[in-house]
Amino acid sequence: MAPKQVNSFPSVPLKDELDIVIPTIRSLDFLEVWRPFFEPYHLIIVQDGDPTKVIKVPDGFDYDLYNRNDINRILGPKASCISFKDGGCRCFGFLVSKKKYIYTVDDDCFVAKDPNGKDINTVEQHLLNLKTPSTPFFFNTLYDPYREGADFVRGYPFSLREGVPTAVSHGLWLNIPDYDAPTQLVKPLERNTRYVDAVMTIPKGAFYPMCAMNLAFDRELIGPAMYFGLMGDGQPISRYDDMLAGWCSKLICDHLNLGVKTGLPYLWHSKASNPFVNLKKEYKGLFWQEEIIPFFQTLTLPKECDTAAKCYVELAKLIKEKLNHIDPYIVRLADAMITWIDAWEDFNPPAEAVPAVANAKKDAVPPKKSK
């Protein structure tokens, strides 16, 4: 029986282990409030929309900024898999990062306070979540057993107390909740004021609506599955970027015995996007998901799929084969999933890749700007 890990916050910023990826089509002024927590880290800013628009990065941050011209230049024809005019463009940042962990956050999210009035360092809490095991096979009713002041409760099998590696840490939001358009329309004034002091592993076999507003993950374990789909301009759907990545990554985490956690940390989500615009963007997803989610719930991947990338390629094939009747778009999406993996492996060669070729490809990515 492994000694239980009692976790504490990482004492110093782990800047060599984590990049912060921010999609933006607006402004980066929000970084000012995050400065104490974000300044030590490298930012990867993915500028969406008009590439001629100059988006100012507040002084003092170490960053690379990529606009659509950069994405096209760097990926060439493979840029077709990166969404335009949808927050899903952020996955380009996941692709070019070289760090083990990614934290991605939206530009209308701010520092929240915990019930004691203390500013919440979301990066620290996500790193803690990712560096401590998950318990997907048997639910611990006292929530995160690795947390200070908690443990496995009576009856929890000792054979399962080591847990599994954590691949995804899904944070939450105070103030504007991540509601879909119909819910936003009927509850325009609803605000989330409930701070739940808990981190939970999402049990194996259960899916969840992954929101990318306050999300962290282990690139090495699950990076290839964090593709945010073909959304936005020229596509019949938007605002399902993170949902697709959530379904795919959870299926693959379950298959590879990796964990997904949700709960702390919280941030403050400030902007309610227009529910009528959102309804137009997401309405196909509202009914497509009623068929897509059962597809994921009943899917079993072959045991030969022993890496996230191999699982993802197999999943793309199955989506193309089993879901193409929903809409011709699904075929394009499945093809784009394969293009994504090709691009991923250009930047992150699989272990068995020939080093000479791999290095040549890896070095082909001059960042647009950095300080």
Ligand SMILES: O=c1ccn([C@@H]2O[C@H](COP(=O)(O)OP(=O)(O)O[C@H]3OC[C@H](O)[C@H](O)[C@H]3O)[C@@H](O)[C@H]2O)c(=O)[nH]1
């Ligand atoms: O065309 C676009 C639109 C937005 N962005 C950037 O994406 C981030 C989210 O944008 P926004 O705050 O307007 O989205 P929400 O209505 O709050 O909902 C999101 O919440 C979770 C996910 O992030 C998902 O994308 C949405 O459902 C923000 O940083 C925008 O600047 C963009 O790059 N391109």
Ligand SMILES: [Mn+2]
């Ligand atoms: Mn928002």
